[in-house]
Amino acid sequence: MERDLAQLNVALNSVKVLRSNVRSVFESVGNGLRADHGDDGKENKYIIELQELLTTVNNNLRDVENAVASLTPPPGAFSLGNTTYLAQETTQERQALYGQLVNSYKWTDKIREYSALAGNILQTNSFNKTYKTLSTTKRRKTQTSNHNVSPEVIENLITGIDRLFPDVTITTNRPFVPNPVVQASLGRVLKSIIGFKGLMIEWVVVKAHAEASDQWSDSRYKVFQKVTENCHAAMCHFHSPMMPDLAVRSFMHWFHSYNTLFSAPCKRCGNHIHNNLPATWRDLRTLEPYHEECK
Amino acid sequence: MGVTILTQFPTENRTGPQTIDVLSKRISALGASQQGQFLVDCETYTSAPQLGHQRIVHVLHNSEQPATVFSILESGTKTIPLATDGLFDLLMMKMSSFYTSKKQTKAESKGPRFEIGDFCVKLGTVTISSNFKGILVEVEYRPCVVPVMCWDLMKEFLQGFLGLSGPTNPPAYLQNRMQEIYSPLDTVHQYLEHFTMFRKMPGGVGMRP
Structure with a gap:
C-alpha cells in the first residue's frame, strides 16, 4: 500500500x-x-x-x-458504498457533501490513530485514582469503552447495584436512550438523582424525599446541599476512565454509607451537630462519618 | 415537614416575657434569624349529655399549616385524629347544640419563630383563657422524617441552647412512634399533651403574666 x-x-x-x-x-x-x-x-x-x-x-x-x-492497476471498480448515491444529488448546495465526507473520514482516521497511541502510552504509565490496586490481567479483562456503551451494559450495572444494597431503591428513567437518569432512594433518609453519561456518572443531586425529582434544582435543605457537594467531590475522586464500572460501584458503595446521615456522630469530635449540620462527610476509604470541619 | 420535638422550659423565678427574651438571645447568639411569629391554639368541645356516652373533641390550629384544621376525638378508650380544611371550624359552629366548648379552656401557644440552618425553633408563651401558664419550646429538624434517626441529633441541639432543661428522653407521645414517618398530626398531638398538662395544673402555679 x-x-x-x-x-x-x-x-x-x-x-x-x-x-x-x-x-x-x-x-x-x-x-x-x-x-x-x-x-x-x-x-x-x-x-x-x-x-x-x-x-x-x-x-x-x-x-x-x-x-x-510500474503502477499496478486496481482490481475492478472502486466500491464507494452508500456514498455513490451522493452523485445523484441534484440540489446545488448538497453537491459539496462528498468533499466534507472525505474530510470527516480523514478526521476519524486520525482520531483512531492518535487514540491508539494515547492508549498505549497510558497503559504503560497507568495512573491510579482509586485506592484499589488490581492485577494487570484483571484490568485488561474489564477494559471497556466509556462513552459508547450499549444500554444493556448500563442496565446490568444498575441492576447489579440495586441487588447489592437492599436499602437502596433504584428507579431508572431514560430521557435520552443510552444515558439513564437514576433515582436512588437511600432508605428513608434521602434520595439522589444520578445522571449517567455512558458508564460514567455525570451529575448527582441529593434531595429530601418530599422534594421534586429533577436534577437541575438544588435541595432547599442545607444538609442535602452539603451532601450534594460532597457527592460531587466523591464522584470526581472515584472517577476512573479505565474502569468505569468499578468507579460507579465504588461511588455507590460510598453513597450507601449516608444511610446513617442523621444518626451517626462525628468520628473525630463525637458530637452530632457542628455548625447546625450533622456529620455530612464520609471518609472515602473507611466510610466513617465526619463533620466538614473535622475531616 | 420534619421531625418536631416539643418540650417545656421551666420559668423558675422569671416572668414569661423575660424567659422568652433569654431564650431568644441564646438562639440568636447561635446564629438564628427570626422569621416572623407563630401560633398554635386549641379549643376543646364536649358532647351534650343527651348524646349518651361523653366524647371530647379538641380542635387545633397550627400557623405552620394555615389551611388545615386538626381535630382529635376522644371517646373513652379510642382517640381519632382528623386533618381537615378550614371549613371544619364552621361545621363545629353548626354542631354547637351537640358539642359545646367551655370558654375557659381555650389554650394557645404563641411567640417568635426562628430559623437556624435546617432547624426551626419556636418559643411559645402558653396561655389558657389568657392566663400565662408556661413556656413551650418547639424544635423542628426539617430534612429528617423518621424520629428514631435524628433523636440523638435533636437532643444535642436542644441541650445546646436549653442547657440542663433540655429533654433526655423522647416525648411520651413519640416513644411508640419512633420508627414511623413523622406527620404534622404528631406535632398537634404533642401540643395537646402539653396543653392538657397545663390545664390540669393548679390555678396558682406559674401565674406570672
Whole structure:
C-alpha cells in the first residue's frame, strides 16, 4: 500500500512536469521569433531552442511512461458504498457533501490513530485514582469503552447495584436512550438523582424525599446541599476512565454509607451537630462519618 | 415537614416575657434569624349529655399549616385524629347544640419563630383563657422524617441552647412512634399533651403574666 502510494506520487509528479514543459513548447511556438535571438541566424537559433524543448518533452514523456508502467492497476471498480448515491444529488448546495465526507473520514482516521497511541502510552504509565490496586490481567479483562456503551451494559450495572444494597431503591428513567437518569432512594433518609453519561456518572443531586425529582434544582435543605457537594467531590475522586464500572460501584458503595446521615456522630469530635449540620462527610476509604470541619 | 420535638422550659423565678427574651438571645447568639411569629391554639368541645356516652373533641390550629384544621376525638378508650380544611371550624359552629366548648379552656401557644440552618425553633408563651401558664419550646429538624434517626441529633441541639432543661428522653407521645414517618398530626398531638398538662395544673402555679 505504502509503496503503491509512493509510485503513484512519482507518476503524478512526472505528469505535472510533462504538462509544464509541453506548455513552454507551445509558449515558444506562440511567441515566434523574439528580440533576444539577435539578428544573425535567428531562425537557426530559434529552431535549436525548439529542438531542445522538444527533447525535454520527449524525456519527460518517457519518464511518465516508465512511472505508469510500474503502477499496478486496481482490481475492478472502486466500491464507494452508500456514498455513490451522493452523485445523484441534484440540489446545488448538497453537491459539496462528498468533499466534507472525505474530510470527516480523514478526521476519524486520525482520531483512531492518535487514540491508539494515547492508549498505549497510558497503559504503560497507568495512573491510579482509586485506592484499589488490581492485577494487570484483571484490568485488561474489564477494559471497556466509556462513552459508547450499549444500554444493556448500563442496565446490568444498575441492576447489579440495586441487588447489592437492599436499602437502596433504584428507579431508572431514560430521557435520552443510552444515558439513564437514576433515582436512588437511600432508605428513608434521602434520595439522589444520578445522571449517567455512558458508564460514567455525570451529575448527582441529593434531595429530601418530599422534594421534586429533577436534577437541575438544588435541595432547599442545607444538609442535602452539603451532601450534594460532597457527592460531587466523591464522584470526581472515584472517577476512573479505565474502569468505569468499578468507579460507579465504588461511588455507590460510598453513597450507601449516608444511610446513617442523621444518626451517626462525628468520628473525630463525637458530637452530632457542628455548625447546625450533622456529620455530612464520609471518609472515602473507611466510610466513617465526619463533620466538614473535622475531616 | 420534619421531625418536631416539643418540650417545656421551666420559668423558675422569671416572668414569661423575660424567659422568652433569654431564650431568644441564646438562639440568636447561635446564629438564628427570626422569621416572623407563630401560633398554635386549641379549643376543646364536649358532647351534650343527651348524646349518651361523653366524647371530647379538641380542635387545633397550627400557623405552620394555615389551611388545615386538626381535630382529635376522644371517646373513652379510642382517640381519632382528623386533618381537615378550614371549613371544619364552621361545621363545629353548626354542631354547637351537640358539642359545646367551655370558654375557659381555650389554650394557645404563641411567640417568635426562628430559623437556624435546617432547624426551626419556636418559643411559645402558653396561655389558657389568657392566663400565662408556661413556656413551650418547639424544635423542628426539617430534612429528617423518621424520629428514631435524628433523636440523638435533636437532643444535642436542644441541650445546646436549653442547657440542663433540655429533654433526655423522647416525648411520651413519640416513644411508640419512633420508627414511623413523622406527620404534622404528631406535632398537634404533642401540643395537646402539653396543653392538657397545663390545664390540669393548679390555678396558682406559674401565674406570672
